[in-house]
Amino acid sequence: RFWSLVASGRWYKSQLNQSWMPPLRDVTGINLKVVTQDALLMAVGVHGCPERLRIATNLHIYTDGSGMHDDDVAASWAFAVLSLDSSGQYAFHGLHCGCVVLDSAAPGYIGASSADCGSAEISAQAQAYLWLLQADLPCVLSVVIHYDSTFAAGTIEGDMVTSTNTAVLELTRGCLAILRSKILVCSEWVRGHSGDPWIELADSACSWAKV
Secondary structure (H helix, E strand, O other): OHHHHHHHOHHHHHHHOOOOOOOOEOOOOOOOOHHHHHHHHHOEEOOOOHHHHHOOOEEEEEEEEEOOOOOOOOOEEEEEEEEEOOOOOEEEEEEEEEEOOOOOOOOOOOOOOOOOHHHHHHHHHHHHHHHHHHOOOOOOOEEEEEEOOHHHHHHHHOOOOOOOOHHHHHHHHHHHHHHHOOOEEEEEEOOOOOOOHHHHHHHHHHHHHHO
16 A cells, blocks of 8 residues: 555655654764764754755765664664765754664554664665655755665665565665655765764764664
8 A cells, every 4th residue: 555655646745745754953962973073063064954955956865773782772773964065065964863663563663673783774774765755855956875884775776685674675665766766866885984974973873862
């Protein structure tokens, strides 16, 4: 039923195109690495100015996920949203983060079936695509999804096969297909923990989401 409504356009127009996600949050309370602090000082701070996001044409979204480890209560996901202007100046618009929900009856469930790193990384991209579909972004022409998990990217694009988390993968692929029918969406691998300030921001947000 979900995909029949998506294909007809009724579900997309009535649900995905509404701002049902909370506004992007700032970095308050998140333990930021020094490289991220320095990058934020250099970036244009436009969080809390939604009109700047509405006129953005090129977005860069940095995603990360963290599996559930010994002392954790859950796996987590995060993505950070930036725009890039013609002069090469980044503007930081905010981020989203949360825990991977495994209970199909609980709010926030999008189909994940495990709390491992792969599930968390896929969930991060799924949440980013869901946000893009429901956000009011009339001027966006292109989006670059930055990721550090080749497993998540490979399974989403269909280059790799997995027998787990099939529901969240189907959702992610479907949302990506809808987005690609409207705007240019491409992806770029970033080596994890290599000092990229925005991937490190997403990583820090994942840790914060578990607390």
